[in-house]
Amino acid sequence: MYSLVIKNVRIMDGLGNPWTYGDVGIKGDKIVHIGKVETKDAEKTIDGNKMILAPGFIDMHSHAELIFLGDRQPELIEGRIRQGITTEIIGNCGISISPIMDEIKPIMEASVGWMTPDKVPWEWNTMAEYLDLVEKNSPIVNVGSLTGHGAIRAYLKGFDAGVSSPEEISKMQDLLRQTFEQGSFGLSSGLIYAPGMFADTNELMELGKVVAEYSRIYTTHIRGSSETDIDAEQEVITVGEKAGCRVHRSHYEAFGAENWDKIEITLSMDEEARQRGVDISFDMFPYTAAMTMMVAIYPPWALDGGWPQFVKRVQDPETRKKIENDIENLVPKWPTWELGSWPHNLVKATGWENIYIGYIPSDKNKKWEGIHLAQLGQELNKSPFDAITDLLVEEEGAISQLIFGVSGDRDNEEPIKAIIKHPLGGYATDAIDIGRGKPHPAAYGTYPRILGKYVREEKLLTLEDAIRRMTSFPASRLGIRDRGIIGEGYIADLVLFDPDRIKDRATFEDPRQFAEGIECVIINGQPLLEGGSLKNLRPGKVLRK
Numbered sequence: 001m002y003s004l005v006i007k008n009v010r011i012m013d014g015l016g017n018p019w020t021y022g023d024v025g026i027k028g029d030k031i032v033h034i035g036k037v038e039t040k041d042a043e044k045t046i047d048g049n050k051m052i053l054a055p056g057f058i059d060m061h062s063h064a065e066l067i068f069l070g071d072r073q074p075e076l077i078e079g080r081i082r083q084g085i086t087t088e089i090i091g092n093c094g095i096s097i098s099p100i101m102d103e104i105k106p107i108m109e110a111s112v113g114w115m116t117p118d119k120v121p122w123e124w125n126t127m128a129e130y131l132d133l134v135e136k137n138s139p140i141v142n143v144g145s146l147t148g149h150g151a152i153r154a155y156l157k158g159f160d161a162g163v164s165s166p167e168e169i170s171k172m173q174d175l176l177r178q179t180f181e182q183g184s185f186g187l188s189s190g191l192i193y194a195p196g197m198f199a200d201t202n203e204l205m206e207l208g209k210v211v212a213e214y215s216r217i218y219t220t221h222i223r224g225s226s227e228t229d230i231d232a233e234q235e236v237i238t239v240g241e242k243a244g245c246r247v248h249r250s251h252y253e254a255f256g257a258e259n260w261d262k263i264e265i266t267l268s269m270d271e272e273a274r275q276r277g278v279d280i281s282f283d284m285f286p287y288t289a290a291m292t293m294m295v296a297i298y299p300p301w302a303l304d305g306g307w308p309q310f311v312k313r314v315q316d317p318e319t320r321k322k323i324e325n326d327i328e329n330l331v332p333k334w335p336t337w338e339l340g341s342w343p344h345n346l347v348k349a350t351g352w353e354n355i356y357i358g359y360i361p362s363d364k365n366k367k368w369e370g371i372h373l374a375q376l377g378q379e380l381n382k383s384p385f386d387a388i389t390d391l392l393v394e395e396e397g398a399i400s401q402l403i404f405g406v407s408g409d410r411d412n413e414e415p416i417k418a419i420i421k422h423p424l425g426g427y428a429t430d431a432i433d434i435g436r437g438k439p440h441p442a443a444y445g446t447y448p449r450i451l452g453k454y455v456r457e458e459k460l461l462t463l464e465d466a467i468r469r470m471t472s473f474p475a476s477r478l479g480i481r482d483r484g485i486i487g488e489g490y491i492a493d494l495v496l497f498d499p500d501r502i503k504d505r506a507t508f509e510d511p512r513q514f515a516e517g518i519e520c521v522i523i524n525g526q527p528l529l530e531g532g533s534l535k536n537l538r539p540g541k542v543l544r545k
Contacts, residue, residue: 002042003027004525009048009496014055014471014485016464024053026492029525034488046520046527048496052463055471055484056086056493056523057447060219061250061283061428063115065090065097068134068143070118076433077140078534079444082514083504085429086493086523087142087483087543089474092250092430093221094190096148097122098130099179104154107306111159111194113398114293114359117434128182131542139540141523142493144478146219147179149189149207150196159306161198163337169206176210183544185478186217188250191232191336192224192296192344194303200337201235208243216545217477219248223336224344225406226255231334232343233266240278248477249282251430252419253290253407256349260407260415267422274424281477283428284419286449288408289508291358291431291440294392294399297346299326301339307397314389324385350405352377352384358400359437365391369437402440402508420450421460426469426477433512441511445504448515452503463499479545496520 004026010019011034025033025042039045059080067076068090080088090096095115100108105122124130127147134143152172157164164172176187187207190196204218211218218239223232233249240247249270254260270280295303295310302313302323313319327347336343346355352374360369368376368391376391377384392399407416419425427450431442447470454460475484483491495518502517521529526539 002032002037004044004046004492004522004527005037005039005042006046006048006053006494006496007037007039008050009053010050011486012052012054012464012467013487014467016468018464019052024486024494026525029491031486031488031490031492034486046496046530051496051498051519053486054467054495054497055486056495056521057084057470058087058089058474058480058484059085059429060089060426060474060478061092061430062088062090062432063092063095063430064088064432066112066116066120067432067434068139069120069137072117072435073137073140074534076117076435079433079512079514080429081141081521081529081534082518083445083447084495084497084518084521085141085447086495086521087144089144089146089185089478091146091148091184092188092219094148094150094188094193094196096145096151096188098124098127099151099155099175100125101155104158107159107308108154110307110397113361113396114400115432115434116398117436126182127179127184131183131544135542138538139542140528140538141540142543143540144185144480144543144545145183146186146188147176147184149187149199150193152176153195153199157195159195159304161300161304163200164203169203172207173210176207177214180210180214180216180545184216185545186219187211188219190221192221193293194300194306197300197343198337200335201238204235204239205243208239208245212243212245215479217246217248217479219250221250224332225253226259226344226349227332228334228336228343229254229259229262230265230269233269237269237273237278237280240273240280241276246279246477248280251290251428252282252284252425254415255344255346255403255406257405257409259349263407263415263418267418270424281424281426283426283474285428285430285442285446286416286420286454287440287442288406288410288413288416289402289404289440290406291400291402294388294401295397297327297355297401298323299330299342311393314393320389324383327385346403350403354404356402356404358402358439359434360391361395361398361436365395400437402438417460420454426473439511441504441506441508444506444511444513445515448502448517449504451497451499452517456499480543492522492525494522
């Protein structure tokens with residue numbers, strides 16, 4: 001007897017093969033039969049009505065760490081479930097919240113304030129303790145974690161600048177090994193964020209050797225996607241080549257129109273690297289705007305020592321003037337970790353008018369959500385720099401930003417299409433909804449946007465290939481061996497959708513709109529979304545490598 005049978009479906013296995021017609025029989029959390037199944041042999045049957053049955057989508061770039069510890073998980077994750085996501089990988093961009101020392105917790109809390117839905121007690125130190133807490137809170141989808149390089153560095157050096165000594169790097173390696181032993185899927189870095197931005201290439205290579213030792217993956221938000229894009233891409237390749245580990249560029253992108261032509265150059269660099277034996281890949285989100293923390297617009301030296309030191313600097317008139325001058329005039333150069341350099345000047349690349357406020361914590365300042373920084377300056381009769389700096393200090397750093405002009409703009413998508421269709425890439429959201437402000441529409445529409453707009457309407461790639469990039473591709477890169485494929489013996493994480501109706505509805509103006517065309521989402525053999533209704537279940541599991 002099967003616990004669940006899905007009948008009359010076009011089965012797309014996730015490997016890029018053409019669909020086959022049939023039924024899928026499930027016992028418990030596993031697929032046990034693919035072919036013909038009689039209804040009488042099933043405790044529950046779902047008629048697929050000749051729609052596509054695919055493996056559940058694996059979002060390998062999520063920032064939902066704190067969502068999975070809070071009480072509003074079903075509400076805040078629903079938009080992700082309704083676009084077909086069954087597994088999320090957190091700890092990206094170097095921003096994992098474990099491992100952590102008690103002394104660093106206040107600074108880290110301030111650093112991740114922009115991605116925090118509700119206050120939660122920081123009752124963990126190790127990766128194992130954090131994952132245990134997520135498990136105790138019953139995740140609604142599957143959750144796995146990377147180890148943030150920023151967390152490793154902060155554990156040993158705080159948020160201080162400076163190249164690490166051999167002794168410090170050795171301790172970082174030991175700490176990384178500990179997180180791998182506790183289930184981490186790999187190492188991530190965020191090299192435009194403090195404290196990761198202060199590391200040199202050697203530090204990354206030495207940590208990459210531990211990644212190779214444990215057969216994990218190194219993912220990176222590279223040093224910069226504007227002036228330093230080519231050098232930053234070469235750094236990823238160098239780490240993979242010298243350390244012998246798998247490398248993966250997170251959210252492939254180029255900021256500012258004058259840098260869009262670098263996309264073809266860096267993609268060619270990746271192709272050539274693979275020819276030499278470097279195991280390199282990437283993910284991307286299909287939008288020409290990105291979201292991150294507002295403090296990312298400031299130069300590295302201003303962030304040295306973390307949030308308390310930043311506040312002291314901007315409260316000193318002379319230092320504040322120097323910070324503003326750097327934002328307006330300093331051109332990033334390589335190497336970015338040297339004193340006076342900068343990986344990624346977002347303002348110079350895109351302009352004040354293309355950086356919008358996404359989320360502000362206080363009710364007093366909610367009215368500024370959704371406007372760009374040039375407008376903020378006009379409204380407050382200040383320069384854009386003074387306006388956003390004063391607002392950041394008032395809000396204790398917990399402001400997010402939405403940046404336009406990323407790999408194209410609203411009138412020109414040609415640059416981003418080169419990334420969407422490139423065979424080395426997969427898809428991810430890099431977006432969450434914390435229930436306040438305006439989230440990035442990717443939190444609600446990434447996968448349906450690919451399947452509706454770029455597959456069905458624009459025929460940029462085939463349906464089979466798009467599904468592969470959402471399922472077996474991330475599973476393979478991460479080393480998840482029992483998901484991402486529809487096959488006998490695999491875990492029953494499944495998505496049933498209508499290929500003729502699937503589309504995204506979320507916009508930048510109105511992002512909280514559920515996608516259309518996803519009929520059923522099954523996680524670990526349990527139908528969570530069925531007939532348009534989200535059930536009151538928590539079928540997810542914590543995944544440990």
